[in-house]
Amino acid sequence: MYLHYDIPSYDLTYAGEASSNVKKILVQLGIDPRCVKKAAISMYEAELNAVIHGGGGTADIVIDREKIKIDISDSGPGIADLDLAMQEGYSTASDEIREMGFGAGMGLPNMKRYADILEIDTKPGEGTKVTITVMLNAPRT
Amino acid sequence: MKLSKVAEILGAEILYDGGEDIEIESACGSDLMSDVMAFVKENVLLLTGLVSPQVIRTAEMMDIRAVVFVRGKVPAQNILELAREKGIAVMSTNYPMFIACGKLYSEGLTGKGVR
Numbered sequence: 535m536y537l538h539y540d541i542p543s544y545d546l547t548y549a550g551e552a553s554s555n556v557k558k559i560l561v562q563l564g565i566d567p568r569c570v571k572k573a574a575i576s577m578y579e580a581e582l583n584a585v586i587h588g589g590g591g592t593a594d595i596v597i598d599r600e601k602i603k604i605d606i607s608d609s610g611p612g613i614a615d616l617d618l619a620m621q622e623g624y625s626t627a628s629d630e631i632r633e634m635g636f637g638a639g640m641g642l643p644n645m646k647r648y649a650d651i652l653e654i655d656t657k658p659g660e661g662t663k664v665t666i667t668v669m670l671n672a673p674r675t
Numbered sequence: 676m677k678l679s680k681v682a683e684i685l686g687a688e689i690l691y692d693g694g695e696d697i698e699i700e701s702a703c704g705s706d707l708m709s710d711v712m713a714f715v716k717e718n719v720l721l722l723t724g725l726v727s728p729q730v731i732r733t734a735e736m737m738d739i740r741a742v743v744f745v746r747g748k749v750p751a752q753n754i755l756e757l758a759r760e761k762g763i764a765v766m767s768t769n770y771p772m773f774i775a776c777g778k779l780y781s782e783g784l785t786g787k788g789v790r
Contacts, residue, residue: 550732557736567738574736575712582729635725635733640709647713 535563535597541581541606543590546634552593553578556604563597565670573602573668576648579641580606580664586631587611588662601650602668609661616654620646676700676784678741678764681720684782685768685775687743690755693764697740701786704745704776708733716786722775726750731757740764745772 537559539552557574561567577593584591588608596603613619620642627637646652651667679696682689700718705711706725711733722743723730731754734742741764744750749767750758758765768775 547728550729550736554732554735571736571738578732578736579709579712634727635706635708635723635729638707638709640707640713644709644712 535559535595537593537595537597539593541584541588541591541593541608543588544585546582546585546631546636549582549585550578553581556593556595560597560602565597565602569602569668569670572648572650573604573666576645576652576666576668577604577606579644580604580666582636583641583662583664584608584610586627586636591661599670601670604666604668605663606666607661607663612658612660612662613654613656614658616656676779676782678720680782681741681743681779681784682766684778685743685766685770687766687768688749690749690765690767691758691763693740693762697764699741699784702776702779702784703739704772706772711739712737720779720784722772722779724748724772726754728754728757730754731761731763734758734763735761742766743768743775745770745775 560570588610591608594605618624622643623639625637625639631637649666650669653665656662676699699720701716702720703714704722719739720741721739724745726748744767747769
């Protein structure tokens with residue numbers, strides 16, 4: 535199954551619609567709730583990043599028997615120092631974003647925590663593509 | 676602890692009951708939603724001073740079915756509507772975060788999350 539969503543830019547009010555829809559579909563497909571939660575949380579963090587930092591973007595999801603694969607792409611400024619961005623607590627978010635309860639520097643670390651495979655393709659000035667893979671037959675952790 | 680007991684301890688106003696008096700096993704108090712998403716536990720109650728639709732979104736992603744807004748904060752109608760749509764119970768207590776958490780903890784809600 536393939537799903538595609540456009541992620542609107544800089545509007546935190548509606549951010550999370552795509553993740554919410556994907557979660558609903560995963561539940562309807564009868565996928566293991568643990569896998570649904572892993573996919574939903576990591577996609578939600580990536581979607582928020584695309585809204586906050588990337589000026590919006592796209593979400594493309596492939597669901598097959600083995601895995602859920604979620605691509606979130608934006609054409610924002612890219613991540614200058616990925617190693618730093620992966621550290622808990624490091625954030626470049628604005629005060630406005632912090633007032634909304636985000637920008638705590640936990641987005642990428644949370645994605646890494648919940649995804650079975652996390653791939654990040656980013657270049658300064660050329661945007662960011664985050665690929666989250668959740669394996670459907672992963673051993674219980 | 677039943678959700679109705681949580682409401683009683685906190686003297687909370689129930690803005691939406693979620694349709695069911697669910698069992699709460701642990702609680703997470705935070706204004707930072709990404710910290711909430713690092714909290715792994717089942718049957719969680721979320722206490723927050725943040726009033727935003729993203730509180731409900733975060734609860735939805737985390738399978739959190741009850742949210743308490745502290746310091747007497749009352750969410751706007753659009754936030755309540757989103758909560759109703761998702762079946763997430765919402766209440767408001769006048770207690771500040773520390774006191775609200777302390778009251779629940781001392782009444783036996785001591786289940787901790789793991790990271």
